[in-house]
Amino acid sequence: MPIFGESSEAEVTRAILAGFTKDLGEYASTEVIIVGGGPSGLVAARELALNGVKNVVIERNNYIGGGFWIGGYLMNTVTLRAPAQKYLDEIGCPYKKYSENLYVTPGPHACSKLIAAAMDAGAKIQNMTSFEDIVLREKNRVAGVVINWTPVQALPHEITCVDPIALECELVIDATGHDAYVIQALEKRGLAKRIGEGGMWIEKSEDAVVEHTGIAYPGVIVAGMAVCSTYGLPRMGPTFGAMLLSGKRAAETALKELGRKPKKK
Amino acid sequence: MARTATRGKRRSPSASPPADWDIPRVVHLYADPSSGTLRVGEIADHFRDELGIPCDVREDFFSHHGGPDREALARAIAATRVRNIMRPFQPMEPLFGEVQFELRLLDEPAKRIPGILYDAYRYLRLMRELLPPRERTLRALHVAFEHRILGTFDEDGRYHARAVVCGYPSVVSTSGIVEGPAKPAAYYKVKAQLSIALGAIPFDAAKEPFKGQFIDYDDPRLTRVATGYALQAAMYHITKEPFCEDPDCRLFNAHWQAELIRAQVQSHRLCQRHREIARRVARAEPPAKGLSREPASGRRESHGRGR
Numbered sequence: 001m002p003i004f005g006e007s008s009e010a011e012v013t014r015a016i017l018a019g020f021t022k023d024l025g026e027y028a029s030t031e032v033i034i035v036g037g038g039p040s041g042l043v044a045a046r047e048l049a050l051n052g053v054k055n056v057v058i059e060r061n062n063y064i065g066g067g068f069w070i071g072g073y074l075m076n077t078v079t080l081r082a083p084a085q086k087y088l089d090e091i092g093c094p095y096k097k098y099s100e101n102l103y104v105t106p107g108p109h110a111c112s113k114l115i116a117a118a119m120d121a122g123a124k125i126q127n128m129t130s131f132e133d134i135v136l137r138e139k140n141r142v143a144g145v146v147i148n149w150t151p152v153q154a155l156p157h158e159i160t161c162v163d164p165i166a167l168e169c170e171l172v173i174d175a176t177g178h179d180a181y182v183i184q185a186l187e188k189r190g191l192a193k194r195i196g197e198g199g200m201w202i203e204k205s206e207d208a209v210v211e212h213t214g215i216a217y218p219g220v221i222v223a224g225m226a227v228c229s230t231y232g233l234p235r236m237g238p239t240f241g242a243m244l245l246s247g248k249r250a251a252e253t254a255l256k257e258l259g260r261k262p263k264k265k
Numbered sequence: 266m267a268r269t270a271t272r273g274k275r276r277s278p279s280a281s282p283p284a285d286w287d288i289p290r291v292v293h294l295y296a297d298p299s300s301g302t303l304r305v306g307e308i309a310d311h312f313r314d315e316l317g318i319p320c321d322v323r324e325d326f327f328s329h330h331g332g333p334d335r336e337a338l339a340r341a342i343a344a345t346r347v348r349n350i351m352r353p354f355q356p357m358e359p360l361f362g363e364v365q366f367e368l369r370l371l372d373e374p375a376k377r378i379p380g381i382l383y384d385a386y387r388y389l390r391l392m393r394e395l396l397p398p399r400e401r402t403l404r405a406l407h408v409a410f411e412h413r414i415l416g417t418f419d420e421d422g423r424y425h426a427r428a429v430v431c432g433y434p435s436v437v438s439t440s441g442i443v444e445g446p447a448k449p450a451a452y453y454k455v456k457a458q459l460s461i462a463l464g465a466i467p468f469d470a471a472k473e474p475f476k477g478q479f480i481d482y483d484d485p486r487l488t489r490v491a492t493g494y495a496l497q498a499a500m501y502h503i504t505k506e507p508f509c510e511d512p513d514c515r516l517f518n519a520h521w522q523a524e525l526i527r528a529q530v531q532s533h534r535l536c537q538r539h540r541e542i543a544r545r546v547a548r549a550e551p552p553a554k555g556l557s558r559e560p561a562s563g564r565r566e567s568h569g570r571g572r
Contacts (some may be wrong), residue, residue, distance in 0.1 A: 099470035104536025149541045193360060195348045211369065230347045231363060234380055 038066020040224025041175030045123035084241030086188025142219030195232030207241035223250035297410035317547030340369035379440035385415035407434030420516035435498030479522035
């Protein structure tokens with residue numbers, strides 16, 4: 001008696017194709033596209049999904065989670081400063097208190113919990129997909145993103161002459177980390193500016209990241225480390241509290257922009 | 266919204282201060298609602314006792330003088346932000362998000378976000394332009410307590426955070442008092458060691474061994490310290506010289522937190538020379554109406570190492 005039920009190679013192929021095309025068809029036009037599947041992007045995706053906002057996360061890597069898998073120097077303990085540990089409570093991730101106001105948790109546990117929490121809430125994730133450009137509408141408002149397979153970018157152009165495709169949306173969240181790719185795309189057109197990360201490293205820098213999270217350009221919300229490079233804020237080192245709370249603030253801003261009232265959890 | 270804190274001391278007609286002193290008839294202090302331990306009323310009392318000058322306490326500077334166009338004000342404040350601490354100030358049109366950030370701070374003056382550095386010279390100029398003409402006179406001393414950190418670009422080729430910037434008006438930064446003067450050298454070593462071990466900066470753990478050795482956010486000693494810096498601003502206004510060489514004088518320009526605590530908390534007094542100056546100020550006749558001059562736009566700042 002075999003363990004697994006019978007199927008065929010063709011049926012497996014059809015199942016993959018059907019699942020993928022159904023998802024792609026759904027998010028070809030969506031309410032919010034989150035570019036970058038790191039901690040701030042995932043929190044934004046979860047919060048939006050919990051509030052019934054249709055969204056998709058575009059991630060260029062095969063793995064989701066960005067830098068949240070590891071802390072500093074490839075050590076996989078991640079740290080959060082209060083009150084960000086409360087978000088770990090929300091997603092059911094255990095943590096320990098290291099010292100007053102500082103909490104630690106294993107990166108793989110926190111990261112996998114966050115990915116699962118975002119997807120459980122209804123967020124869609126499109127990995128191995130690179131952001132190439134923005135879609136502009138009247139008055140230069142951003143109304144979508146242009147994407148392509150990540151491997152296409154990795155191969156010589158003469159081999160991979162593959163045109164990208166575009167996804168439409170009402171809002172884009174730039175959660176692409178230090179690179180701030182969406183803001184960069186606007187900058188190339190002379191529509192926005194990026195100041196680059198600043199040098200001051202003081203105790204309250206994380207607050208500044210959260211407080212600067214918001215609309216950076218019509219149709220674009222900036223979140224996470226992209227906030228630092230957009231506004232020239234200090235880098236805060238490998239501590240993730242600001243990333244989680246910035247993602248939450250980005251979702252709140254998006255809800256406001258979409259004219260939705262946040263649901264009570 | 267002004268709260269009068271004092272009445273002036275009786276003045277002796279015999280004392281006549283040097284002609285180049287500008288003794289104000291009134292001091293306007295502006296509160297910093299973001300600081301839970303700053304008691305501006307006590308500072309006003311101190312001004313009365315030390316200098317014999319009537320003093321009122323107002324709400325925060327931008328709430329008092331900012332005017333109705335909050336967006337224009339937010340834009341003007343954002344335009345004074347330092348974008349690169351290693352270069353002299355480069356003017357730039359503020360970004361949309363920067364203006365929104367300043368708008369939120371203006372709407373919620375009790376919010377404190379000290380991660381941003383502002384160019385002191387441009388910030389003071391903006392404040393000066395907001396003062397109504399009747400108050401923009403050397404007969405009025407304006408000292409604003411602020412949570413924003415102001416910095417100046419120095420000869421060593423970088424910006425430094427400041428605790429006080431003396432000018433017209435003068436600003437005492439409650440965040441600058443924490444971030445401006447250097448903490449004990451060993452603190453930075455502990456902070457570096459912990460951040461290497463942990464991959465993050467556990468500020469509270471790093472501070473623990475040095476508790477009391479520097480002024481922290483919402484420190485109970487803040488009012489004492491801020492009083493000393495406000496006195497520096499007053500001395501700059503009156504004599505054009507805000508600082509003193511004596512490390513036990515409240516006008517000492519401290520570069521380290523230890524120096525700051527010695528001058529402002531442990532000593533908590535003016536040196537003999539500055540006590541005499543304060544006495545002469547307290548005894549002086551107020552300047553006659555019509556003799557007032559417009560304030561100059563120069564400035565002096567304290568202090569030392571910024572982050």
